[in-house]
Amino acid sequence: MTFSSYIRQSREGLKAQDRRFSVRQVAQRIGVEPAYLSKIERGDVAPPSEGKIRALAEELNEDPDVLLAMAGKVSSDLLAIIRKRPKLFAELIRDLKSMPDHAILRIARDVRDGDW
């Protein structure tokens, strides 16, 4: 599913139960023009900025990291972490790509041994 269709589906689902989730009202709450949000949902324009995606995620009760990934973006805090040790994280992510979630969680909490 694309970012645009996912956003639309999520918002329409909420709107079915609460009219406050119309395009106009959601656009107003996240600080964009209703026409722009409509274009985003149709895929007529590229996904918005990280800040607007985070606002949308909060509005629609979605995970911001998931929405950012669907939009082809990486959260700025994650980017900062990767930039500190790009080689290490690149290798780590490639190594982890086919591992099941529980194994990744386990590795993420392993205690690292260093030089002493």
Added chain:
Amino acid sequence: MIELRNNELIFQFPKVHTQAVCRIDFQRTLRIPDDNQEYPLPPGLGSFPINHVDDFTDNLPATWKEHGGVFIPMYQAEALWMNFSGHYPCAIKIAAGKINAVSGTQWTKKLSNRPQDYVVVPDQPWLDGFNVSKGCVRQFVAMPLGEGYTAEEQLTGDAEHGGIQIIVYPMKHDVYVKYMEQHRVFNIGDEQCLTYAPADEMGLGAGGVMRQEIYEDDYGIDSWDQTSGLRCFVHLTNSAIYQKITGHPPLHKPPTAQEYTDSGLPWFDYYADKKALQGSASLSQLTSVAAKKIQKGEGTLDNNENVHPNTIKTIKKGRVVRDGRF
């Protein structure tokens, strides 16, 4: 692999055996009076929080990042004991500031049996202090590094490492099969090492004397698989700056031995029909924290009045719960 889960370090050796697991946590406890009288075992008052060094590297000394491992917060002059659990036999070396807590020798990775410089779990459920004489230890007490209190400084003259270092070696697979499966026990182990160090660096000094036997290795040094070890460095940070590092509030201070005893809560003795090691000659020469304080002209140690434990529970092998509620 060493995993940190629920404030417990879990050493796992899947290549040796799927059940080769050893768990270590660090228990908060009373600081027993440092008055050269022998005391029973103090209670466990819950686990110290353990944090990954890698989660807070911006707020920690560069050497900690280099060492890796974990850190725990301790107040100055606070005591701890190490709690070992797991069914699979493992040999564990423990050092404070790279001084072996069992033999008093300098840190080496490999095990030695002349003298024995490790404990064997599950026979040894706990370690509360430095092995100063047969059947007695001097309690582990956190003190700032660089002021002459720690065992490391007293035995080497340097305040270099601090913290606690641990290595765990599992029993060899074939030894396990031979000895343990005959007894219908199903576990095996590997090797691992842990170390603790400080962020206003702290190390462990020798506190009061308590009755605790460190048991001889019944299996023999060749039983341990010293080829597949894991290492970890555990740092000790002063609780006063713990919040600055982690954003989490520090723990409340533990009760004093006097407060605990006056409340009628129990102390403990442990009994196992096993042979105890002799104490270490070098560790027996350590100047205790209270004595050092007087020697340095810094007065007496706070809350060091002697106490008279009235309620002493004897725990036998296999029934090792040692909780104290306050």
